[in-house]
Amino acid sequence: MKPVVLKMGGRLLQDRNALDALLAVCARIKQQRPVILVHGGGDQVDQWLAKFAFNTEKIDGQRVSPAEQMPVIAGALDGAVNAEMVSRAMLQGLKPVGLNLSAGNACQFTVNTKLGAVGIAKPADATLLNVLLAEGFTPVFSSIGIGSEGQLLNVNADLAAAAICQLVKGQLVLLTDVPGILDGNMQLIPELSTEHAAQLVAQGVIKGGMKVKLDAALDTAAALQSNIVVAGWQNPNDLENLMQDKPVGTCILY
Numbered sequence: 342m343k344p345v346v347l348k349m350g351g352r353l354l355q356d357r358n359a360l361d362a363l364l365a366v367c368a369r370i371k372q373q374r375p376v377i378l379v380h381g382g383g384d385q386v387d388q389w390l391a392k393f394a395f396n397t398e399k400i401d402g403q404r405v406s407p408a409e410q411m412p413v414i415a416g417a418l419d420g421a422v423n424a425e426m427v428s429r430a431m432l433q434g435l436k437p438v439g440l441n442l443s444a445g446n447a448c449q450f451t452v453n454t455k456l457g458a459v460g461i462a463k464p465a466d467a468t469l470l471n472v473l474l475a476e477g478f479t480p481v482f483s484s485i486g487i488g489s490e491g492q493l494l495n496v497n498a499d500l501a502a503a504a505i506c507q508l509v510k511g512q513l514v515l516l517t518d519v520p521g522i523l524d525g526n527m528q529l530i531p532e533l534s535t536e537h538a539a540q541l542v543a544q545g546v547i548k549g550g551m552k553v554k555l556d557a558a559l560d561t562a563a564a565l566q567s568n569i570v571v572a573g574w575q576n577p578n579d580l581e582n583l584m585q586d587k588p589v590g591t592c593i594l595y
């Protein structure tokens with residue numbers, strides 16, 4: 342069965358009960374099919390950069406990442422947050438393995454120089470992932486990568502999850518702190534076509550972090566010829582329902 346690639350945002354990691362409940366659902370899903378986790382940690386990066394007295398800003402939902410800030414950004418995402426995710430997943434019996442996007446050359450990168458050390462991830466080598474999945478491990482990816490010159494790169498975690506999902510031809514689920522993509526009246530949009538999405542972006546209804554999520558979903562939908570779901574993490578039953586093909590969140594149509 343196709344692996345399910347679950348992206349979890351940094352805000353989830355600050356709600357221990359919600360995270361544990363969701364990882365317990367992941368452990369149940371894993372009895373049926375392989376699970377891969379990709380996590381963010383934008384809020385944690387904000388906190389770490391502030392502690393080191395760095396200013397930070399985002400452009401169109403992506404963090405401007407000067408090279409001198411990368412040890413702090415990588416320390417947060419690929420250090421503290423990844424270890425925390427692995428430890429919580431371990432307690433739920435998921436056999437997690439903490440990785441970054443360059444593990445086993447899983448992804449390769451071009452650099453979005455406009456934003457500094459920000460990587461654009463492309464799927465590259467699935468060998469390591471396939472070995473881990475075949476042995477019943479749960480890969481847990483941070484969104485840090487290593488560029489062709491050996492430099493640390495910061496990758497938006499939705500785009501990182503998209504690249505990992507394309508690598509294994511999996512099912513992508515982008516979990517976030519809202520129930521899905523909302524319209525101009527803050528109502529959940531159950532299904533979204535490419536054309537409708539473009540209209541909502543032009544109207545400024547889908548923006549910031551959600552625009553990046555939409556881009557990740559549209560790119561993966563086109564690459565894999567499959568629908569992609571953006572859903573909330575607040576109710577762990579939603580994930581179980583989704584695995585049973587029940588409608589949850591916003592389904593982005595390819």
Ligand SMILES: Nc1ncnc2c1ncn2[C@@H]1O[C@H](COP(=O)(O)OP(=O)(O)O)[C@@H](O)[C@H]1O
Binds near residue numbers: 350383521524551
């Ligand atoms: N149309 C929209 N529908 C829902 N959320 C939106 C929309 N446009 C912008 N957003 C914002 O996008 C946020 C989710 O993106 P982000 O903060 O990057 O989440 P995550 O950390 O889960 O990746 C929401 O909390 C909301 O503030």
Ligand SMILES: CC(=O)N[C@@H](CCC(=O)OP(=O)(O)O)C(=O)O
Binds near residue numbers: 459495
């Ligand atoms: C380039 C870029 O924007 N990187 C993100 C990576 C973490 C992330 O995406 O975290 P969430 O999923 O919690 O938002 C950042 O530095 O915030």
